[in-house]
Amino acid sequence: MSSSLNTLLKRATWLESGDIRPYVFVRPENMITNPGTRHNCDWFKHEPIFKNPLDLKELPFAEAIYQIEWKAFGTQDLAIPRWVFYDCAAMPGFVAGFAGRTSKLPQKVKTLLNFSDENEWCPLSLFIIIPTMHKGEWVAYDLCSVNSLLPKQEQYYGLGFLSKAFALWYANVNQCSGMTQWSSPSLKLHSNYGHLEMIGSYAPVHTHAKTMTYRCEVNTDNWEKFFTHEPDLAFLEKYGKTEHIIDPNDEQSMITMQNRIQNNEGPFYLNAGDIAQKGLRDPLTVYKLKQA
Ligand SMILES: CC(C)(COP(=O)(O)OP(=O)(O)OC[C@H]1O[C@@H](n2cnc3c(N)ncnc32)[C@H](O)[C@@H]1OP(=O)(O)O)[C@@H](O)C(=O)NCCC(=O)NCCS
Structure with a gap:
């Protein structure tokens, strides 16, 4: 284990158990070839949960993403319209974050996100990037985490930071x-x-x-x-x-x-x-x- 992973796990203790794992919410055609091979980083040990945003079965997952997004950004006049998420994220881009095993999450989080126990994984954060015309450059335009809806003592420290870190690493940005x-x-x-x-x-x-x-x-x-x-x-x-x-x-x-x-x-x-x-x-x- 690298010393940086050691440091990280002391603060982001939730990362280790496997009950909170990265997710990749990307249509199959946009999956990354050779993920996590450009940058040197040993932080993300757990296999991501893969979700296809175009699959009707994944609608509850998408709805919970909207709940985080709208509640985190609603007061700033930046809540994402559904068509923007579909046209400018699900279709062209790469959406990722962390998801928690629903059965292990506090009821408060599930209520906040209007999420039901019948779905195994519940999203807890969101990060969106899209590639640009300029080779090698991606634009990030949405980062939010359920932490912004929770009191400090109930937060998952580093959730927002690690959501972007995971996506940049995984997508070789x-x-x-x-x-x-x-x-x-x-x-x-x-x-x-x-x-x-x-x-x-x-x-x-x-x-x-x-x-x-x-x-x-x-x-x-x-x-x-x-x-x-x-x-x-x-x-x-x-x-x-x-x-x-x-x-x-x-x-x-x-x-x-x-x-x-x-x-x-x-x-x-x-x-x-x-x-x-x-x-x-x-x-x-x-x-x-x-x-x-
Ligand atoms: C901004 C946001 C993504 C941060 O994610 P997070 O999961 O809360 O933050 P992390 O746990 O990864 O990191 C914690 C650090 O972020 C900073 N931070 C987070 N919220 C903060 C706040 N309200 N005020 C000051 N610093 C804050 C602090 O540096 C904190 O570390 P510290 O407590 O050791 O000082 C999240 O608060 C959010 O969703 N906000 C609403 C949406 C938004 O504004 N997104 C940014 C769009 S560019």
Whole structure:
């Protein structure tokens, strides 16, 4: 067992028993060839549960995914419409997460997700990625976990983080882009899968203009740091602080940075270590490649 798996299992104790396992909710034509062969990671020992989103028998599983999604995002005006899930996830993409053996789950979770015991596995999280026209690059556009609906002491620590980690590893994702809102707790997760380049800091075309668009080269070396909160020395060696900040309370700071990105003054990066230490609405320092 690697030392990173050791660290992980101390915090995400639920991962080991086999009663919570990764699932892959992908139509057969989109199954990954040689899964889990690009990145070095020994975290996911249990065989995933495979579900075909186009199979009518899997409708209860899909309905429970909707329950997590709608309840996690409903208040943010981002709940996924059914046609978007079907047309933009089930058909073109890769949907994955973790599922719990229904008979072993707390009744509260089953009630929250309106899930019945006759179905063996109940989804607990969701992550969606779709490949882009740009070879090797995937776009992530949905990450949510049942943790956001539970009090802290009843949560499955690392569920959201590990859902994305599993999917990136399993689908051999090289480059992952995504969008998130400034001040979202998800930034604490997204910044750990590889050095996070900010390719957009303001997106008025989106439902929420205060959206950050990012890209990272997936690198499993960083993943353990999500659990240890240790600084990423490789990041600090490569990138230095600029005088620029993004203040989640100040839209103008996002627009100013967006103009800098458009003027090719970047590339600009965010530091996972900084984000981990900060409150969700605290200003974030922007980093840049150090001069050679
Ligand atoms: C964001 C989300 C996916 C995180 O998943 P999760 O399973 O709750 O989080 P994990 O257990 O994997 O990770 C826990 C860490 O996440 C961060 N975190 C999660 N929720 C947080 C919150 N409400 N406030 C601050 N930090 C939070 C913390 O860093 C926490 O670690 P710590 O307690 O040691 O500081 C989940 O809260 C969610 O579904 N939110 C609603 C939907 C959403 O906003 N998705 C993001 C779209 S880009």
